Amino acid sequence: MPHAPQIRIPATYMRGGTSKGVFFRLDDLPEVARVPGPVRDALLLRVIGSPDPYGKQIDGMGGATSSTSKTVIVSKSARPDHDVDYLFGQVSIDSAFVDWSGNCGNLSSAVGPFAIASGLVEASRIPQDGVCTVRIWQANIGKTIVAHVPVAGGQVQETGDFELDGVTFPAAEVRLEFMDPADEGDGEGGGAMFPTGNLVDDLEVPGIGTLRATLINAGIPTVFVNAADIGYTGTELQDAINGDPKALAMFETIRAHGALRMGLIAHVEEAARRQHTPKVAFVAPPADYVSSSGKRIAAGDIDLLVRALSMGKLHHAMMGTAAVAIGTAAAIPGTLVSLAAGGRAHEAVRFGHPSGTLRVGAEATQADGGWTVTKAIMSRSARVLMEGWVRVPGEVLLPAG
Structure with missing residues (x-):
């Protein structure tokens, strides 16, 4: 029986805060995976190496923890006053499931640097030296994140002396503002900061x-x-x-x-x-x-x-x-x-x-x-670990059945 050859997809492996994930530009995904659905989920599962009954994700990019079984899709935003749209997929380790119900705050710190380096932010908005403000639409929860990314020589500055507990080496500080962070729900419930109406x-x-x-x-x-x-x-x-x-x-x-x-x-x-x-x-x-x-x-x-x-x-x-x-x-x-x-x-x-x-x-x-709550503020750091292409067997793009 013939087997479909592997396909390769441009991708970047990044650390953001205390998490790691595989980052994609939306336009770099195979056309059938550019829209939500089972084909996209199947692709991301295979990239990460799930589902894995051994719980190790040996045959993929995942690191067998919730902090390292993550994927990100970024695209130019059509929304006013936003640079990019950011979609986060939390990949289950041992089951065939990608959870799109929330954001990853740690990887949010890597979205701005990725967007700048990938040409998704207008060149006129990137200073030669200083801080680039990247306006991010977090598509999972419908919220705005503002990332303040250090830039040196027109490129993202990744090295620095900012220390973050849980990360071994220092790096450049990325300051994040989570605007209006109270979750307004996703159609399945919620809709208020305190959905029961009580503080306790x-x-x-x-x-x-x-x-x-x-x-x-x-x-x-x-x-x-x-x-x-x-x-x-x-x-x-x-x-x-x-x-x-x-x-x-x-x-x-x-x-x-x-x-x-x-x-x-x-x-x-x-x-x-x-x-x-x-x-x-x-x-x-x-x-x-x-x-x-x-x-x-x-x-x-x-x-x-x-x-x-x-x-x-x-x-x-x-x-x-x-x-x-x-x-x-x-x-x-x-x-x-x-x-x-x-x-x-x-x-x-x-x-x-x-x-x-x-x-x-x-x-x-x-x-x-x-x-x-108008905004929440914290600092993280981010760094590119590897960039190039991920490879997956071509059959993952075929419809199920």
């Missing part, structure tokens, strides 16, 4: 009990619970959670029932097909701990502790979109996040995560009994 809810979780929870749509839908209520301190590292199947099952149950309460799904069983959102995180007041790199984090250097799960596992650092949710919730007194940080509103917080610390700020105002 009593969330009933079968087999676990009733947990105090802050359910927020900002950056990415997130379910916050208190660490102490589920038997943790907030100083845990990955092995303490990811090596415990009962713990992972508990967090997935909390996530599923949080999704239901937020109106993101109609039936709790649907959570299995919506792996990327919502996130579930647990918070605690500041405490001393040792990060995964061996760095000592002092309670006096942070405002609170946060641990978050992504794609069913405790994240090695913090998802960028979850950091936006943390900053937003910290700016609003009465949420579990602000209570863990001392009980007042914070214009910015520094929180402890498994790899170290991260600072994130948000501008929040209250009017007519409701809260509005």
Whole structure:
């Protein structure tokens, strides 16, 4: 039986924040994959090396973690006052599924540099030296991100001395502004920063009990619970959670029932097909701990502790979109996040995560009994790791059946 030869597709492998992903220009994809649908999903799954029952993604570009099983598609934007449209696909490791329900805040930091280097930003807007402002339309959630990208000699500056816990080497700082970050839903529910109308809810979780929870749509839908209520301190590292199947099952149950309460799904069983959102995180007041790199984090250097799960596992650092949710919730007194940080509103917080610390700020105002957040701000870094072509067997472009 003859087999279709491999095809090659221009691509760039990039680190953005504490994540890595394969970046494509929309126009470089095969024509049948330039539109959403099963062919595009099949292509991206094969690029990353999923589904892989071994959980290693050996036959693809993925790194067998939620932080490295990611794809990005960028195109010139037709929207006024925007340079590019950015679409993010979170690729499942062990199932044939690409989740398009949310953004990746970490890879958001690489979109501006990629857009500049790929010729998607008008040359007249790129300074010879200085900072290029790239206006990004985040197509998954319908929000604007403004990236401030350093430029030297007319090219993206990637090297620098900005250090980010969770990333081994320093690089150039990319400052991100997530404009109006409250998620307005995707047609499946939500539509408000606090979809239940409460800053804190009593969330009933079968087999676990009733947990105090802050359910927020900002950056990415997130379910916050208190660490102490589920038997943790907030100083845990990955092995303490990811090596415990009962713990992972508990967090997935909390996530599923949080999704239901937020109106993101109609039936709790649907959570299995919506792996990327919502996130579930647990918070605690500041405490001393040792990060995964061996760095000592002092309670006096942070405002609170946060641990978050992504794609069913405790994240090695913090998802960028979850950091936006943390900053937003910290700016609003009465949420579990602000209570863990001392009980007042914070214009910015520094929180402890498994790899170290991260600072994130948000501008929040209250009017007519409701809260509005105009933007959340944080810094990341990004770097091209490899560029050229990815190769995939040609049959992935054939219709199923």
